[in-house]
Each structure stands twice: as structure tokens, then as C-alpha cells.
Amino acid sequence: xxxxxxxxxxxxxxxxxxxILLDPWGRNPILKDIEIKRVGVRSPSKSRQVQVSxxxxxxxxxxxxxxxxxxxxxxxxxxxxxxxxxxxxxxAHKKHIVTANKAVIARYGDEIYxxxxxxxxxxxxxxxxxxxxxxxxxxxxxxxxxxxxxIVGIVNGTTNYILTQMTxxxxxxxxxxxxxxxxxxxxxxxxxxxxxxxxxxxxxxLASIGFAGRVKRxxxxxxxxxxxxAADITYADKLGFVIKLLAIAEGSKGDDSETLxxxxxxxxxxxxxxxASINGVYNAILVTGEPLGQVMFxxxxxGAGPTASAVVSxxxxxxxxxxxxxxxxxxxxxxLSVTHQHYCSLTAVEDLKTRFYARFLCQDVPGVIGHLGTxxxxxxxSLESVVQIGxxxxxxxxxxxxHEVREGNFxxxxxxxxxxxxISSIPSVLRVL
Amino acid sequence: xxxxxxxxxxxxxxxxxxxILLDPWGRNPILKDIEIKRVGVRSPSKSRQVQVSxxxxxxxxxxxxxxxxxxxxxxxxxxxxxxxxxxxxxxAHKKHIVTANKAVIARYGDEIYxxxxxxxxxxxxxxxxxxxxxxxxxxxxxxxxxxxxxIVGIVNGTTNYILTQMTxxxxxxxxxxxxxxxxxxxxxxxxxxxxxxxxxxxxxxLASIGFAGRVKRxxxxxxxxxxxxAADITYADKLGFVIKLLAIAEGSKGDDSETLxxxxxxxxxxxxxxxASINGVYNAILVTGEPLGQVMFxxxxxGAGPTASAVVSxxxxxxxxxxxxxxxxxxxxxxLSVTHQHYCSLTAVEDLKTRFYARFLCQDVPGVIGHLGTxxxxxxxSLESVVQIGxxxxxxxxxxxxHEVREGNFxxxxxxxxxxxxISSIPSVLRVL
Numbered sequence: 001x002x003x004x005x006x007x008x009x010x011x012x013x014x015x016x017x018x019x020i021l022l023d024p025w026g027r028n029p030i031l032k033d034i035e036i037k038r039v040g041v042r043s044p045s046k047s048r049q050v051q052v053s054x055x056x057x058x059x060x061x062x063x064x065x066x067x068x069x070x071x072x073x074x075x076x077x078x079x080x081x082x083x084x085x086x087x088x089x090x091x092a093h094k095k096h097i098v099t100a101n102k103a104v105i106a107r108y109g110d111e112i113y114x115x116x117x118x119x120x121x122x123x124x125x126x127x128x129x130x131x132x133x134x135x136x137x138x139x140x141x142x143x144x145x146x147x148x149x150x151i152v153g154i155v156n157g158t159t160n161y162i163l164t165q166m167t168x169x170x171x172x173x174x175x176x177x178x179x180x181x182x183x184x185x186x187x188x189x190x191x192x193x194x195x196x197x198x199x200x201x202x203x204x205x206l207a208s209i210g211f212a213g214r215v216k217r218x219x220x221x222x223x224x225x226x227x228x229x230a231a232d233i234t235y236a237d238k239l240g241f242v243i244k245l246l247a248i249a250e251g252s253k254g255d256d257s258e259t260l261x262x263x264x265x266x267x268x269x270x271x272x273x274x275x276a277s278i279n280g281v282y283n284a285i286l287v288t289g290e291p292l293g294q295v296m297f298x299x300x301x302x303g304a305g306p307t308a309s310a311v312v313s314x315x316x317x318x319x320x321x322x323x324x325x326x327x328x329x330x331x332x333x334x335x336l337s338v339t340h341q342h343y344c345s346l347t348a349v350e351d352l353k354t355r356f357y358a359r360f361l362c363q364d365v366p367g368v369i370g371h372l373g374t375x376x377x378x379x380x381x382s383l384e385s386v387v388q389i390g391x392x393x394x395x396x397x398x399x400x401x402x403h404e405v406r407e408g409n410f411x412x413x414x415x416x417x418x419x420x421x422x423i424s425s426i427p428s429v430l431r432v433l
Numbered sequence: 434x435x436x437x438x439x440x441x442x443x444x445x446x447x448x449x450x451x452x453i454l455l456d457p458w459g460r461n462p463i464l465k466d467i468e469i470k471r472v473g474v475r476s477p478s479k480s481r482q483v484q485v486s487x488x489x490x491x492x493x494x495x496x497x498x499x500x501x502x503x504x505x506x507x508x509x510x511x512x513x514x515x516x517x518x519x520x521x522x523x524x525a526h527k528k529h530i531v532t533a534n535k536a537v538i539a540r541y542g543d544e545i546y547x548x549x550x551x552x553x554x555x556x557x558x559x560x561x562x563x564x565x566x567x568x569x570x571x572x573x574x575x576x577x578x579x580x581x582x583x584i585v586g587i588v589n590g591t592t593n594y595i596l597t598q599m600t601x602x603x604x605x606x607x608x609x610x611x612x613x614x615x616x617x618x619x620x621x622x623x624x625x626x627x628x629x630x631x632x633x634x635x636x637x638x639l640a641s642i643g644f645a646g647r648v649k650r651x652x653x654x655x656x657x658x659x660x661x662x663a664a665d666i667t668y669a670d671k672l673g674f675v676i677k678l679l680a681i682a683e684g685s686k687g688d689d690s691e692t693l694x695x696x697x698x699x700x701x702x703x704x705x706x707x708x709a710s711i712n713g714v715y716n717a718i719l720v721t722g723e724p725l726g727q728v729m730f731x732x733x734x735x736g737a738g739p740t741a742s743a744v745v746s747x748x749x750x751x752x753x754x755x756x757x758x759x760x761x762x763x764x765x766x767x768x769l770s771v772t773h774q775h776y777c778s779l780t781a782v783e784d785l786k787t788r789f790y791a792r793f794l795c796q797d798v799p800g801v802i803g804h805l806g807t808x809x810x811x812x813x814x815s816l817e818s819v820v821q822i823g824x825x826x827x828x829x830x831x832x833x834x835x836h837e838v839r840e841g842n843f844x845x846x847x848x849x850x851x852x853x854x855x856i857s858s859i860p861s862v863l864r865v866l
Contacts, residue, residue, distance in 0.1 A: 016724060019724075020578050020724065026580040027577065027578055027579060027580055028577035028578065028645070028768070029645075029767075030577070030767055030768065031578070126575065132725045132726065132728060133728055134567075134571040134574075134575030134576065134728070137570075137571070137574065137575055138567040138570070138571060138575075141567075141570065141746060141749070141750055141753075142559065142567030142570055142571075142743070142746045143567065143742070143746065144460065144461035144463070144746060144749055145453050145460055145461065145464070145741070145742045145745035145746050145749060146460060146742055147459040147460055212461070212462075274731065277710060289742070290738070291449060291452075291453065291737070291738025291739065291741060291742055292565045292732070292733070292738060292739050292742040293565065293732065293733045293736075293738065293739055294732060294733070295565060295566055295567070295730070295731065295732030295733075296729075296730075296731040296732065297728070297729075297730060297731075298707065298728065298729040298730075298731065299725070299726065299727060299728030299729065300725070300726045300727070300728075303726075304724070305723070305724025305725060305726065306724065306725050306726055308578070308724060309576070309578045309579055309722070309724055309725040310575070312578035313574060313575045313576065313577060313578050316574070316577055316578060316768060317574055317768065320574075320766040320767055320768035320769070321766060323764070323766070323767060324762060324763065324764045324765055324766040324767070325758060325762070325763050325764070326763050326764070329757060329758070330757065330758050330759050331756070331757045331758070331759070332757055333753040333754060333756070333757040334462075334463055334753055334756060334757070335461070335463065335749060335750065335753035336753070
């Protein structure tokens with residue numbers, strides 16, 4: 001039995017995918033039963049790194065998603081449209097879907113899964129999070145026996161590269177970003193990466209699977225790394241931390257309720273924490289569950305080869321199911337499909353309980369530290385340390401680390417502190433893992 | 434549709450498994466469709482940490498594996514017999530098998546898989562390697578698009594705990610082993626762990642899956658950690674390494690041949706290597722493939738909860754397949770079953786190409802280093818460094834690190850060096866990753 005696929009897009013990941021499929025030697029033998037029936041591209045005459053026979057290539061993407069001979073549509077266009085419409089149209093024509101498109105799933109996952117469940121087809125998306133790292137399938141299948149407590153990940157390679165370089169070179173954000181753009185690790189418009197949106201898309205997907213509920217993408221608290229300075233990295237280092245952009249989903253289950261906190265922000269991570277040593281463009285995802293404890297998945301979070309590896313693993317998964325059912329699966333495997341329909345109730349960031357790091361520039365007058373302590377105390381914010389760390393432009397630089405406090409209280413205290421004459425500015429406020 | 438399971442064994446892992454199955458709240462809802470039909474134990478009156486209704490418990494294990502109502506037999510007895518016979522009998526009665534038994538699969542996997550494929554049932558064993566870490570299923574499914582190049586793992590928690598403690602405390606093997614036995618991290622008879630046999634069972638299983646061929650367990654080169662001294666750990670540290678017991682499978686594919694090297698031995702690992710920071714009872718497995726690059730899986734390698742998490746994930750996997758096929762799968766999913774029948778050709782350890790670390794105790798006479806260099810050179814062993822590191826009992830202590838050399842040549846050189854009068858002894862020879 002041969003399974004026919006239609007490929008939408010022949011960019012970096014599409015090319016990597018076709019390269020694996022056209023060169024199955026030494027890989028899982030199931031690949032030999034897969035045929036690329038059609039490849040949809042924008043510019044058919046463009047020269048490419050892979051030899052796809054010209055008669056397979058078309059610019060008519062719709063023709064692919066309705067082709068009765070195609071079993072699996074592999075969407076590698078990226079972006080919201082026409083990806084969303086083509087996926088929905090393919091589902092309506094009973095095609096299984098494999099996609100690497102985190103943006104479309106994070107925003108339209110509900111609509112897409114609902115359509116897929118009605119049509120009895122799979123929508124697999126291993127490549128959407130963590131590039132080549134197997135995380136979606138392990139989370140669905142291997143960790144499903146657990147009560148998931150948290151998912152904490154470094155899921156954006158660009159920002160991890162920038163923070164790693166800033167740490168290694170003591171350089172500021174702007175310089176390192178420019179260098180990363182030169183090297184191709186950051187895009188010309190780096191917004192989606194450096195402002196945390198890409199990481200938010202990914203944690204929306206992971207949270208939805210791990211906590212078995214829908215997550216509204218727009219409710220995710222999201223803070224990027226533009227404001228991180230070389231000074232903060234140095235002070236964090238002195239305190240025993242590195243700064244990482246973390247995507248975090250934490251659940252707390254009461255007897256009849258379940259609340260979820262989903263957020264993306266730069267975070268101080270203790271140097272002996274497993275995520276602290278994940279450097280460069282690598283990604284890692286740490287999952288905590290009961291009774292499992294902690295497992296971590298580490299690997300290349302982007303790139304043609306790793307992402308194509310994940311795309312092809314999803315194709316293989318569907319081919320395996322088709323082969324074992326003579327091409328006609330009677331129903332969907334509940335561990336591979338996504339059937340939850342309720343929305344997780346997300347806690348507002350004000351109710352987050354976390355430790356904070358904050359840096360203040362103050363007039364160098366007696367009593368400033370006492371004043372800070374009093375303000376924080378008034379709002380129930382308990383301090384772990386207050387250290388005057390140096391001088392800058394004749395202002396005293398003071399770094400505060402709190403115990404675990406409610407974010408709302410901390411913000412109120414900050415608001416009050418900002419008003420005081422002795423405080424010139426608050427250049428940075430960061431959470432501590 | 435409810436799926437009925439029979440549990441063989443209610444020890445640590447059996448109890449953990451029953452605890453998850455009897456308390457499904459907050460876990461994957463598929464668990465609610467699983468019923469523990471029978472539990473086979475040796476002493477039914479023993480008090481246990483889990484409430485299984487007494488009428489479910491039996492001492493007649495055979496009755497379980499032939500029970501027509503049971504769909505899945507979960508073998509958690511450990512050891513070779515009666516585990517092997519009961520598994521084969523269960524397969525003959527068309528039961529799917531879930532097992533945590535690395536010893537039985539490493540030795541009798543061929544017989545068991547052959548029977549299972551004929552009967553059309555699955556044999557899943559996620560818990561057999563890496564405890565709660567998802568590695569078997571990712572290797573079968575998620576990484577299958579790759580040409581696997583190597584699998585390198587810290588897969589035995591006991592020895593990793595011992596080496597970590599030796600490194601932290603500067604203590605010798607004997608002391609730390611005694612302490613580990615007191616803490617329950619090592620067994621009264623620690624042979625299977627400290628001599629590397631358990632790690633060899635596990636790498637046999639991983640190699641067989643990753644390289645899609647049978648691996649003869651008895652052909653695996655296996656060296657334990659008994660001979661590691663505090664001195665070696667100190668010298669390794671000075672040279673920038675930590676010592677880890679690694680299980681390694683490395684393939685090299687020629688145009689018409691494929692050879693595999695599978696081995697377990699203590700190894701010097703560079704401190705910035707991802708495996709160097711895996712400490713205590715944790716396990717980690719690093720897989721290198723093309724086009725993926727490297728991914729690492731890290732987590733708790735043993736313990737009731739983690740191992741039970743893996744056992745239950747396998748049960749869930751089969752339940753998912755049964756549910757999606759109305760209880761009657763038409764065939765086996767080729768990605769989940771093990772169908773290869775050829776044996777991998779294993780390279781002899783003499784043909785291994787690796788770097789070496791060796792420590793010599795020599796008479797403190799001029800020309801000793803020159804003599805060492807000449808002997809090694811005669812056998813084509815190129816040296817990276819030769820350092821006289823100190824004195825011990827009036828003998829000079831010399832540490833040699835080689836470039837990558839053929840093990841056979843290195844051993845011949847060592848044999849010649851041992852004969853020289855100037856060399857008193859060679860207390861340790863270790864490979865370098």
C-alpha cells in the first residue's frame with residue numbers, strides 16, 4: 001500500500017522534508033511507501049536544493065487539498081492565510097494534516113481540531129514546537145499517565161541565541177541582535193521572536209495538550225527580551241542566575257476547578273537548573289508531572305533538517321496507522337487526536353506567585369534602602385535581599401530580590417516606590433524561576 | 434469500550450502502576466476505560482501500598498495469561514523466568530504485552546517479537562530503558578525519519594549515583610557503594626549495576642530499535658566501574674573531564690554493509706558535553722541522527738512513580754489503538770511493532786577507534802616518558818599529552834591521553850609497555866568520548 005502526500009510549500013522546511021522522502025535509504029523502511037503526489041509552490045521556476053519532478057509541481061494549492069488521490073496534506077507555508085483556509089478545505093476533503101505552523105494552530109486550533117474530529121482525520125504538528133525535538137507526541141502519549149503540573153521551555157532559538165551571546169560577550173541587546181541578523185539567526189523584522197510572540201504560540205500549543213483544554217492565545221501574558229541589559233545579566237550572574245526567555249504553563253488543580261497560568265517572559269534561572277545550561281539556538285522543554293517527576297527534552301529548535309525530521313515523523317505516524325488498518329481506520333486514536341472542547345481558565349498575571357528581581361537607580365541619600373523595605377512591606381512583599389551594587393551617573397544602583405509574592409502586590413509596591421523622590425528610575429523588573 | 438488488563442507482579446513498579454490506574458482523576462481520560470481484571474502475586478496476604486480488591490488477586494499467574502477476558506498482560510515480575518514463559522504463553526493467547534523487563538527483552542526479544550508478530554499483538558517496553566523518560570517510543574516513531582548515527586546514554590542510575598558521589602566527595606568506590614546500599618540506591622548484590630550488565634541490557638534494546646536489527650546481548654563489550662579510583666576522577670577533572678558509565682551504540686553504514694559498535698564502559702566525558710552534567714540517579718540518552726543532529730532525553734531513570742508512568746503510557750497506547758479500531762485492529766502498526774529479523778554485525782572492540790586515558794606508575798628514572806612515547810609510536814598510537822602528575826609510593830605517576838586510535842593497537846602497545854622494567858603498574862585505562 002502506497003500513501004500519497006501533497007506538500008504545500010517548498011521553502012526551507014519543505015525542501016528538507018522532500019529531501020528525506022526522496023532519499024529513504026538507511027531510514028525507517030515505511031518511508032518507501034510514501035509518494036509525493038503534488039507539491040504546491042508560488043514560483044515553479046525557482047531553482048531548489050531538491051530534485052522534485054516538474055510534473056509534480058503546481059502553483060494551484062487548492063487543487064492539492066481537493067485531490068482525491070492524496071491521503072495526507074503537509075502544510076509548510078507558515079503564516080495565517082492561506083494556510084488556515086487550505087487546512088480546513090483539506091480536512092473537508094478527508095485529508096489527514098501534518099503541519100509545522102505554530103501560528104495557525106495557536107490561533108485557529110479549535111476550529112481546525114473540531115473540523116478534523118468531525119471528518120475523522122488527524123492533525124499532527126510535532127514540528128510546530130521545538131523543531132526536531134520530540135515533544136508533542138511524548139506529551140500526548142508517553143506522559144499522559146501523569147497529572148501534568150508544569151511545562152517550562154526555552155522554545156525560541158533566536159532569543160536564546162541573543163541572550164547566550166549577551167551573557168558570553170557582556171554585550172547589549174542591540175549589538176547582538178544586529179549580529180544575529182547577519183548570521184541568519186534573527187529575521188529582518190525580529191518582532192515575533194524578540195517580543196516573545198513565537199514562544200507564546202508554542203506554549204499555547206503545549207499547554208493545551210498538556211493540560212487537556214483549550215487555551216486562548218490572546219490571554220497569554222507575553223514579555224520579550226528587548227529591555228534586558230548587559231548590566232542585568234551581570235548582576236544576575238553575581239546572584240547565581242542566568243537570564244532565559246521562558247515559556248511557562250503551570251496548572252493547579254483544585255477539587256472541582258483547574259486553573260492555568262500561561263506566560264512568556266525573561267526569567268532569572270538558577271545556574272544549577274537544567275534549563276540554565278541550554279545555550280545558543282538550542283531548545284529544551286522541561287515537563288513536571290505526578291508521579292513522573294521531571295523530564296527534559298533537548299535539541300535543535302529550528303533549521304531545515306531538524307524541523308523536517310519532525311514533519312516526516314508525523315507523516316510516518318499517519319502512514320503506520322493507515323497501513324495497520326488497510327487504509328481505512330475505523331476511528332481516531334484518542335491519544336493522537338485532540339478532542340477537548342472546554343477552555344482552560346487562565347489566571348491573570350496579577351495573581352501569579354513568583355519571586356522578583358528589580359533594579360533601582362536612587363539618589364544616594366541615607367534611608368533609601370529603608371524606604372524601599374517599608375514600601376514593599378506595606379504591600380506584603382517579603383524581601384530576600386537588598387544590595388547596593390554600585391553607582392551609575394552619580395545614582396546608587398540597588399538590586400532587590402523578593403521571596404515568592406503575589407505579582408499584583410509587588411506591582412502596587414513598585415507603583416508607590418516610583419512616586420518617591422529618592423527613586424530616579426526602575427530600569428528593570430524580572431521574574432525569578 | 435473497556436479494556437481489561439492482567440498485572441503480573443505487585444512489587445514496587447506493579448504497585449505504582451496500580452496506583453495510577455486506580456486513581457485516574459486529572460490524568461488522560463482514556464485511563465477510565467481500563468480495568469484491572471487480575472493481579473498475580475506470590476504472597477496474597479502481604480500488606481501493600483495500594484488497595485486492590487482481594488477477589489482480583491491470585492497466585493496463579495498462568496490463569497492470568499490465558500484468561501480470555503484479558504486484553505493486555507502487564508509483566509512486572511522482572512528476571513528471566515517465569516517472565517519469559519508467561520509472556521510467550523500470553524502472546525499465544527493473543528494478549529498484547531507491556532513489560533518493564535529489560536533482561537528478558539535483551540536476551541529473548543527475538544523469540545518474543547517473532548511470536549508477537551505471528552499472533553498480531555504488540556510488545557511495548559517503554560519502562561525497560563530510562564525509567565520514566567520517553568525514549569523507546571520516540572526512537573521508534575519520532576526519530577524514524579533519521580539515519581541514526583549513535584545512541585549514547587547514562588542508563589544506570591546506581592552507577593551514575595556512585596560516580597557522582599565519588600566526584601563530589603573525592604571518595605573511593607567501596608565507600609560510596611556501601612553508602613548507596615544503605616540509602617537503597619544500590620542492591621545488596623550490586624553486580625548487575627556496577628559491572629555494567631544492566632546498562633548492556635538497555636543499550637542492546639536501544640541499539641536494536643535505533644539501528645533496526647537484532648543485537649546479540651552476549652556480543653556487547655561490557656566493563657563496569659569497580660576499578661575507578663578517586664585518583665582517576667581527580668586527574669580527569671584536571672584534564673577537563675568527568676567520568677561517566679556510558680552505554681554506546683554507534684553505527685557506520687557503508688554502501689552495502691552496516692556495522693555497529695555496542696559497548697558499555699566508564700568514559701571520560703568533556704565537561705561541556707550535555708551528558709557531563711547528568712548527576713545522581715538521573716538518566717539521559719543522547720541520540721544523533723541525520724538530518725536531525727542531536728537530541729537528548731533526560732529524567733528519572735528508576736523509581737516506582739517514573740517507571741509506572743512509562744508502563745501506563747504503553748498500556749494507554751494499546752488502549753488507544755483498540756478503541757480506534759473497535760477492539761479489532763486489522764494489523765500491527767509497523768512503527769510500533771518490531772519486525773526486523775537480521776542480526777546487526779557488531780564490530781569487535783579491538784577495531785574500536787577511540788581516544789584513551791591511561792595512568793602508569795613508573796620507576797622515577799630518566800627516559801621513562803621517552804620509552805612510553807616510543808612504544809606507543811611503534812604501534813601507531815599517537816599521543817595528545819603525557820604528563821607526570823605526581824608521586825605515589827616513590828613511583829612517578831604518569832597520565833597519558835591519546836588521539837583517536839584503534840583499540841587493538843593501543844592494547845598491543847600497553848602489552849609491550851607492561852613488560853618494561855621501568856613500568857611498575859598500569860592502574861587504569863579508560864576511554865575518552
